[in-house]
Amino acid sequence: MNTVPEDYIIEAQGLSKHFHGFAAVQDVNLKIRRHSIHALIGPNGAGKTTVFNLLTKFLQPTAGTIRFNGRDITNVKPAEIARQGLVRSFQISAVFPRMTVRENVRIALQRKLGTAYHFWKSVSTLSVLDDRVDELLDSVGLRSFADYSAAELPYGRKRVLELATTLALEPEMLLLDEPTSGLGHEDVDRVAALIRKVSANRTVLMVEHNLSVVSSLSDRITVLAAGRILAEGNYETVSRDPRVIEAYIGGTDDE
Numbered sequence: 713m714n715t716v717p718e719d720y721i722i723e724a725q726g727l728s729k730h731f732h733g734f735a736a737v738q739d740v741n742l743k744i745r746r747h748s749i750h751a752l753i754g755p756n757g758a759g760k761t762t763v764f765n766l767l768t769k770f771l772q773p774t775a776g777t778i779r780f781n782g783r784d785i786t787n788v789k790p791a792e793i794a795r796q797g798l799v800r801s802f803q804i805s806a807v808f809p810r811m812t813v814r815e816n817v818r819i820a821l822q823r824k825l826g827t828a829y830h831f832w833k834s835v836s837t838l839s840v841l842d843d844r845v846d847e848l849l850d851s852v853g854l855r856s857f858a859d860y861s862a863a864e865l866p867y868g869r870k871r872v873l874e875l876a877t878t879l880a881l882e883p884e885m886l887l888l889d890e891p892t893s894g895l896g897h898e899d900v901d902r903v904a905a906l907i908r909k910v911s912a913n914r915t916v917l918m919v920e921h922n923l924s925v926v927s928s929l930s931d932r933i934t935v936l937a938a939g940r941i942l943a944e945g946n947y948e949t950v951s952r953d954p955r956v957i958e959a960y961i962g963g964t965d966d967e
């Protein structure tokens with residue numbers, strides 16, 4: 713019998729991170745349901761980025777364990793995590809500014825296929841790749857920008873391109889660090905719609921400051937404050953929680 717808990721793709725237990733004795737994250741127990749959109753929110757300095765970095769193994773926890781698909785990944789390196797299907801976007805995804813949108817997506821796909829250095833050997837590999845590039849460009853709405861250089865893209869579209877290069881890796885779980893930060897209204901809506909679309913057959917965890925995006929997208933929300941979980945639930949539940957209101961009002965939020 714399979715003893716892996718089926719409901720949760722991520723299970724972090726007793727997660728703590730200390731920086732020179734300062735507890736940035738303390739005793740966090742976080743479960744993320746498969747195929748859900750889960751948001752991590754909280755006032756500035758709450759520990760969101762630290763938790764995000766712990767889950768993607770960019771930081772090593774001081775204490776605690778992390779399981780991904782039932783497997784202990786506490787001591788696994790970031791590259792191996794990505795191979796297992798847990799991929800973070802925006803900060804890691806490489807977009808080459810002088811290359812076109814199409815070339816950027818193609819390179820990301822080549823990386824996934826592992827054919828980066830010998831793809832030219834086979835014409836059939838090439839055409840399969842071209843079809844896939846077009847498919848991906850269509851799915852994120854970038855087809856009409858295909859021949860723009862990445863540097864020429866409007867900022868919002870650049871974020872979409874970053875997401876597309878991440879999606880090329882076909883991640884089972886996507887971690888998004890402030891996916892709508894710095895975007896104008898229209899772009900926020902576009903990226904939010906895209907997140908919903910790409911979440912259809914995968915799990916998404918996002919750190920997000922824009923509460924309207926959080927409320928419209930998230931199935932579940934974890935509120936962090938001072939390194940600990942303050943509240944958890946759907947948007948209705950957490951937004952009415954007096955402790956959450958207090959943490960936001962009492963915090964030093966710069967928004």
Ligand SMILES: Nc1ncnc2c1ncn2[C@@H]1O[C@H](COP(=O)(O)OP(=O)(O)OP(=O)(O)O)[C@@H](O)[C@H]1O
Nearest residue numbers: 731734735736754755756757758759760761762763
């Ligand atoms: N490398 C580090 N060394 C020392 N302290 C750190 C380090 N990284 C984070 N911290 C501290 O840990 C706490 C949590 O930081 P973190 O960046 O995780 O918060 P956050 O919730 O993401 O905040 P923000 O919304 O402002 O990005 C903060 O007090 C921060 O100063």
